[in-house]
Amino acid sequence: MKHEYDVIIVGAGLAGLRAAIELGEETRVAVITKVFATRSHSGAAQGGIGASLGNEEEDSWEWHMFDTVKGSDYLGDQDAIEIMAKDAPRTIYELEHIGVPFNRTAEGKIAQRAFGGHTSGFGKAPVKRACFAADRTGRVILDTLWEKSLQRGIRFFDEFHILSLIVNDHQCCGVTAYEIATGEIHVFQSKAVLLATGGAGKIFKTTSNALASTGDGMAVAYRAGAPLEDMEFVQFHPTGIYKLGILISEAARGEGGILRNNEGERFMERYAPTIKDLAPRDMVSRCILEEVRAGRGIDGKDYVHLDLTHLGPEVNDTKLAEITGFARTYAGVEPNKEPIPVQPTCHYMMGGIASNADGQVISDSQGNIFTGLYAAGECACVSVHGANRLGCNSLLDTLVFGRRSGKQLRKFIHSIGLPPVPETTEQQEKEKLQRLMNGPGKEKYGAIQAEMQEVMMEKVSVFRTASGLTEALEKVRALKQRYARITVSDQGSCFNRELLDVLELENMLDLAEVIAAGALYREESRGAHFREDFPTRDDSKFLVHTLAACRPDQEPELFTKPVTITRFEPQERKY
Numbered sequence: 001m002k003h004e005y006d007v008i009i010v011g012a013g014l015a016g017l018r019a020a021i022e023l024g025e026e027t028r029v030a031v032i033t034k035v036f037a038t039r040s041h042s043g044a045a046q047g048g049i050g051a052s053l054g055n056e057e058e059d060s061w062e063w064h065m066f067d068t069v070k071g072s073d074y075l076g077d078q079d080a081i082e083i084m085a086k087d088a089p090r091t092i093y094e095l096e097h098i099g100v101p102f103n104r105t106a107e108g109k110i111a112q113r114a115f116g117g118h119t120s121g122f123g124k125a126p127v128k129r130a131c132f133a134a135d136r137t138g139r140v141i142l143d144t145l146w147e148k149s150l151q152r153g154i155r156f157f158d159e160f161h162i163l164s165l166i167v168n169d170h171q172c173c174g175v176t177a178y179e180i181a182t183g184e185i186h187v188f189q190s191k192a193v194l195l196a197t198g199g200a201g202k203i204f205k206t207t208s209n210a211l212a213s214t215g216d217g218m219a220v221a222y223r224a225g226a227p228l229e230d231m232e233f234v235q236f237h238p239t240g241i242y243k244l245g246i247l248i249s250e251a252a253r254g255e256g257g258i259l260r261n262n263e264g265e266r267f268m269e270r271y272a273p274t275i276k277d278l279a280p281r282d283m284v285s286r287c288i289l290e291e292v293r294a295g296r297g298i299d300g301k302d303y304v305h306l307d308l309t310h311l312g313p314e315v316n317d318t319k320l321a322e323i324t325g326f327a328r329t330y331a332g333v334e335p336n337k338e339p340i341p342v343q344p345t346c347h348y349m350m351g352g353i354a355s356n357a358d359g360q361v362i363s364d365s366q367g368n369i370f371t372g373l374y375a376a377g378e379c380a381c382v383s384v385h386g387a388n389r390l391g392c393n394s395l396l397d398t399l400v401f402g403r404r405s406g407k408q409l410r411k412f413i414h415s416i417g418l419p420p421v422p423e424t425t426e427q428q429e430k431e432k433l434q435r436l437m438n439g440p441g442k443e444k445y446g447a448i449q450a451e452m453q454e455v456m457m458e459k460v461s462v463f464r465t466a467s468g469l470t471e472a473l474e475k476v477r478a479l480k481q482r483y484a485r486i487t488v489s490d491q492g493s494c495f496n497r498e499l500l501d502v503l504e505l506e507n508m509l510d511l512a513e514v515i516a517a518g519a520l521y522r523e524e525s526r527g528a529h530f531r532e533d534f535p536t537r538d539d540s541k542f543l544v545h546t547l548a549a550c551r552p553d554q555e556p557e558l559f560t561k562p563v564t565i566t567r568f569e570p571q572e573r574k575y
């Protein structure tokens with residue numbers, strides 16, 4: 001089936017919905033999403049959204065900008081970070097005005113709490129900057145934006161899985177999608193496409209991410225010729241529930257929670273004397289694993305304790321109700337009386353589709369624009385998070401740059417007509433699916449996926465070495481070859497989950513290769529990328545973004561581009 005729109009937005013998380021609302025009623029816009037819109041991973045965000053409102057104590061956007069630059073280990077582009085930090089208070093008031101039910105202070109202002117890496121006075125002390133709605137912040141924002149987009153008459157294609165970008169003569173002119181309920185292929189022709197497909201945590205064995213976070217948008221853009229930026233920077237959140245990876249928000253430490261080792265020691269005091277448990281995530285994750293390596297994990301195992309007992313039910317059962325519920329249900333502990341067992345869990349992709357602050361995707365090393373292709377949210381790399389994202393900056397990023405992409409798209413679509421789509425598009429996709437369904441091979445997706453997740457977790461997570469990364473790369477490449485012999489046993493056309501898993505696996509394998517290749521190339525330690533064989537940051541060689549371009553049937557081509565530095569020269573990162 002064929003459809004025509006001015007703009008196709010892929011993804012109904014905060015980035016996609018915010019852009020859709022900006023495009024509003026005058027534009028023919030459709031949102032395609034593989035899960036029902038309000039099931040997007042944004043709805044799982046717990047802790048908060050950062051903005052220097054100064055409602056609880058003095059704050060300023062310059063401090064927010066500085067913290068983000070420092071948190072990024074100086075790899076974030078400072079022009080983009082400045083835009084985000086300055087636009088944050090406006091973004092929060094906009095949410096308030098459309099009905100987001102934030103927690104309030106006693107005088108009725110929007111309440112704020114502390115979060116990792118957010119400080120006052122350029123790093124002097126923790127500051128309360130995170131606006132929140134209990135520990136369901138993403139949920140209330142997502143639901144409110146969704147209602148707003150229904151009001152605006154935006155058309156949703158729920159449970160449609162995009163297969164590819166349609167590119168004609170170097171211009172993006174739509175997407176192909178698979179309708180999950182029927183197995184039908186749809187061709188969406190449009191003047192522009194905005195990818196807002198979120199993260200890719202499912203590449204790793206332990207993750208806080210939803211099942212849908214398989215990096216589809218990044219992978220289809222990469223295969224269509226858009227380079228991926230800084231993919232080696234993968235964030236491990238320090239506090240996932242032991243063995244499961246389900247997130248215990250940093251808000252728990254923002255409200256006063258404490259990490260303890262087997263000896264009951266508050267070990268973060270040793271590593272980050274100024275901000276202790278509220279050090280940035282890359283540091284805290286490494287510190288937890290250092291404790292484990294030194295034999296101070298709980299009972300000698302690979303986890304530590306997050307202690308919330310002293311906060312009492314008045315905090316735990318109100319401001320942290322969701323996560324204390326998770327601890328009871330999934331870890332079987334009573335957080336008012338016992339500590340929660342936690343270990344680092346794959347949480348966030350700092351890298352993504354190389355794009356600028358107006359959402360335009362970059363097509364090459366010269367910084368030329370990929371006509372008609374836009375990206376925003378976690379699948380994009382603007383880059384505001386550099387080598388390590390601070391908590392509460394992602395929800396902000398999705399909204400600030402989702403809105404800016406919408407504005408830019410509005411200008412762009414007025415300047416052009418509907419570009420033609422090649423006649424063969426639908427047939428090509430049908431043939432590809434037929435090959436997967438009827439292939440002669442014997443490989444099954446489950447085994448390949450498990451081996452990929454295992455090797456990425458073991459060799460490409462918090463600690464990395466050249467030999468481990470080389471091993472991981474070889475393994476991923478071998479898995480890609482096995483993928484070519486994959487077969488789908490379910491021949492059905494209605495909710496064929498096996499086929500969808502197979503499609504997602506192709507995307508994850510491509511991204512896993514780029515992550516490992518970038519990590520091997522970057523012979524330094526910066527932010528979330530820690531090389532045991534190169535344990536220090538090397539600004540002389542690596543104060544650059546890594547870009548990876550897809551070459552069919554070959555390894556990715558890696559190149560670099562400079563980091564934009566405006567206000568803050570790189571310094572040693574101490575907390």
Ligand SMILES: Cc1cc2nc3c(=O)[nH]c(=O)nc-3n(C[C@H](O)[C@H](O)[C@H](O)COP(=O)(O)OP(=O)(O)OC[C@H]3O[C@@H](n4cnc5c(N)ncnc54)[C@H](O)[C@@H]3O)c2cc1C
Pocket residue numbers: 010011012013014015016032033034035036037040041042043044045046047048049050137138160161162163196197198199208209210212213216217247249347348376377378379391392393394395396398
């Ligand atoms: C558990 C958890 C807690 C978090 N807490 C916070 C927090 O407190 N503060 C903060 O700032 N950040 C937080 N984050 C990070 C933040 O929530 C995410 O980075 C952000 O919400 C991503 O939004 P997005 O709009 O880019 O994508 P998502 O919300 O992930 O949405 C992706 C969309 O893309 C669609 N999609 C994907 N692939 C396809 C395809 N092939 N075809 C069609 N549609 C597709 C999906 O259906 C979905 O609608 C948290 C993340 C997690 C996992």
